[in-house]
Amino acid sequence: MLRTMPRTFDFSEAEGRLYNWWQSSGWFKPEAAPPDAEPFVISMPPPNVTGALHVGHALFSTLEDLMIRHARMNGRAALWVPGMDHAGIATQLQIEKMLHEEGTSREEIGREAFLARTWDWKEKYGGEINRQLRRLGASCDWDRERFTLDEGLSNAVLEVFMRLYEQGLIYRGPRLVNWSPGLRTAVSDLEVEREEETGKLYFFNYPIEGGEFIPVATTRPETILGDTALAVHPEDPRYQHLIGKMALVPVLNRRIPVIADEYVDREFGTGAVKITPGHDFNDYEIGKRHNLQLINIMNKDATLNENAGPYDGLDRFEARQKLWTDMTAAGLTIRAQDHTMVVPRTQRGGEVVEPMVSDQWFLRIKPLAEQALEAVRDGRIEIVPERFEKIYFHWLENIEDWCISRQLWWGHRIPVWYGPDGEIYVGKTAPKGDGWTPEEDVLDTWFSSGLWPFSTLGWPEQTPDLARYYPTTIMETGYDILFFWVARMIMLGLWFTDDVPFRTVYLHGLVRDKNGRKISKTLGNVIDPLELVDKYGADPLRFTLVTGSTPGNDINLDADRVERNWRFVNKIWQMSNFVTQNLGEDAESLPPGAPPPNELDLPSRWILSRLNRLVSTVQRLFETYQYGEAGRQLDDFLWGDFADWYIEVSKHPLYQGTGAEKTAARRVLLHVLDTSLRLLHPYMPFVTEEIWSYLPHEGQALIMAAWPQPDERYYDDNAERDMLLLIDLVRGVRNVRDEYSVEPARRITALAARSDSEHLIEGYAYLFSRLCNVSALRLLDAGEEIPAQVASVVAGDITLYLPLADFVDLQAERERLTKEQTKLQDQIARSQGMLGNDQFMARARPEVIERERTKLADLQASVTQIAERLSALDSATTR
RNA sequence: GGGUGCAUAGCUCAAUUGGCAGAGCGCAGUCCUUACAAGACUGAUGUUCUAGGUUCAAGUCCUAGUGCGCCCA
Secondary structure, three states, rough: OOOOOOOOOOOHHHHHHHHHHHOOOOOHHHHHHHOOEEEEEEEEOOOOOOOOHHHHHHHHHHHHHHHHHHHHHHEEEEEEEEEEEEEEEHHHHHHHHHHHEEEEEHHHHHHHHHHHHHHHHHHHHHHHHHHHHOOOOOOOHHHOOEEEEOOOHHHHHHHHHHHHHHOOEEEEEEEEEEOOOOEEEEEEEHEEEEEEEEHHHEEEEEEEEEOOOEEEEOOOOHHHOOOEEEEEOOOOOOHHOOOOOOOEEOOOOOEEEEOOOOOOOOOOOEEEEOOOOOHHHHHHHHHHOOOOOOOEEOOOOEEOOHHHHHHHOEEEEHHHHHHHHHHHOOOOOEEEEEEEEEEEEEEOOOOOEEEEEEEEEEEEEHHHHHHHHHHHOOOOOOOOHHHHHHHHHHHHHHHOOEEEEEOOOOOOEEEEEEEEOOOOOOOOOOOOOOOEEOOOOEHHHOOOHHHHHHHOOOOOOOHHHHHHHEEEEEEEHHHHHHHHHHHHHHHHHHHOOOOOOOEEEEEEOOOOOOOOOEEOOOOOOOOOHHHHHHHHHHHHHHHHHOOOOOOOEEEEHHHHHHHHHHHHHHHHHHHHHHHHHHHOOHHHHHOOOOHHHOOOOOHHHHHHHHHHHHHHHHHHHHOOOOOOHHHHHHHHHHHHHHHHHHHHHHHHHHOOOOOOHHHOOOOOOOHHHHHHHHHHHOOOHHHHHHHOOOOOOOOOOHHHOOOOOOOHHOOOOOHHHHHHHHHHHHHHHHHHHOOOOOOOOEEEEEEEOOOOOHHHHHHHHHHHHHHHOEEEEEOOOOOOOOOOOEEEEOOOOOEEEEEHHHHHHHHHHHHHHHHHHHHHHHHHHHHHHHHOHHHHHHOHHHHHHHHHHHHHHHHHHHHHHHHHHHHHHHHHOOO
């Protein structure tokens, strides 16, 4: 006997239970598949160890879990490797904040104590996200979970650094870099965000030796103190006579040359620019061209230093004000006007980035970039959607060397020691002998995450996992980290493993609020995925996220959609409830699968045709990563075809059929439900698994059940067409009932005109009784008169007459039919136009022409029926 | 400045890549029909941003423009 399903799905009870069962049964591990199974591997983008789950995580984990579950059901050795990123800056900031609240600081407690504190914190509170991912159903192999600062991964990082150093690709030196004064570290170009802001453009007179002035404009007056030249355009007539003369830096009176450079834009500002090679990237380049002196006027916290003379010790913005005041007093200033400009800010702290010269480590990236470009160009790596390939190419073609050192403590320390005589030692452990000082800097967080796909599998050791599961299959992540992460994984993967790290890159978009606004705390539109999971369960959220998204496009998440999909989950539960209740005593001994088509009635042939076409469509959509569309089609089928029509219609054979008819209907119901649950499982793992446990089935669990294959024997165009005709008739009757306000409970009768399709009426009259409360439906006898007070329903070549006596208003009936007729005639005209067009006949695909012919025939049949009916009405009223 | 994406019903989004513009939500109306009121049924709502073009056929392809967004400089 089958267990009886509860009336509703208690997701809060079931989700945890099912998850633990799946995991403890070992089904999240690739070893659950046969040893010769083809691997399918995803490296999970490791969330920050400090993070809390947000909808972005919900989206990626749902998509990746969907891919993994689909692969697993297809018999692949599915491996999803989870992990965490130490997230250098983010984590360090968090711990520093804690220390600050305790009244101390990292400098005060020192490096060692700081790291100990951070590890403590990590052990206690870190990785909350990975616990939360379980609630969403993420079926990853937790035994293989990795952390970027683990011993193995750290070893991989050091190994990579050493090899790159030996290959001459890593160098150290003073360079102008983006400096974050608050964090007191360099950051890479990618970590700088440029926003348009309103600031001021300051105009002033730059004194020239001999008493002349050149008017100059700047947005950052404090940098005047670091000027080492004035530049004008070589062909600018205004300043020709001054080229080669010397100017005097205001207040400091330092002598600097007036130079000519084509870089100067004659149209902008005054056509003359001050050059500060120590604090501006463009000026840095000009400085190199003209061999200009480079002066650093700032300390690491962006206060001014001794080079700023009287401004030594002031904050950069205070210095800006004070210098301007002093210059005004000296009569040098002209005006300060509002100005829209692009201000660089750090991705993390949000403070203004200061270009500053400092000693940093760089990776010579071009040789790696070449390989990375080639791998995508020749198709060894495919990016979905394709348009991101262009963006990828453009970035790599214009790439600059990567500043990989950070002046932080939390991270992989650069494995370098400086000897007493300035020599450099690179190695995993300190060199022997005294007098060696270790490098203080750590590596950019992305340096270690760039190794993720292979470091998590054991590299540089040749582990069995590395041999079996590398290269990974697909990299699923957000397009916002295409450069930060994806490109670097490709570069480092190719360089160190001689193979691509993954074959496909699938990029998803950002999750926004329901109006398309970015989700942020300040806007107050934060959507907490766990709240939605608490309220509706994980399945509705997952389904909403997947069906609302297309590759590479942002998704607007509306909580109302989650609620709607919670109702969909309930709907699936209720239809399953119906099926299990109607399988009969011997449910377990029903033969598996559907009966052959020739033993089936029309509705069953129809639903199985629809089902198998759906399986095929879903397969096609999965192959092209269109998971959202596949989900929507499953929704349409289950609710719109199976529940609304087949289940209702099946009640006839189930309640009134012969034994054979009962069995056939039961087998079809079970087969359709079982197949649908399989297709739906990657989207809604919990409810589908739970329902499946109440169905007769082979195998232990749905998570390990086989993915359905389309069975073309069930494709049946005629059944689909005939069933659609019946459905149209039922809808027509319902419509008439509604228009004439016939109470739903009132049973009516109907007559059908004779036609080529009359067998449908004879065979399936019961449908009308069940679906639109027509108690008796029979064909007209030859020569039988049609009653006067009837409403007519036309579909294809069938006309139904509903003798509704008092309900029918003949005038209204005439209007209704005329409206219908006009609509049909428009369509006929259009169709005839096409079929009468020689060009169309000559060039359209044959099946398109055939479809058009069939359509026209149906339309003409219908319009003939209506015309007859209208003329009958006319004669009835004129008589 | 260069690149890129989006624009479809009141809202949020689809449309087998060129073949009759659909769904959910919302709205209006009817109904507690024995799986489901977390439900069923019916209905209204479209210049597919604008202007050209290609094609037998354009929401879909091309050109230009408008608006919004993102990326890079």
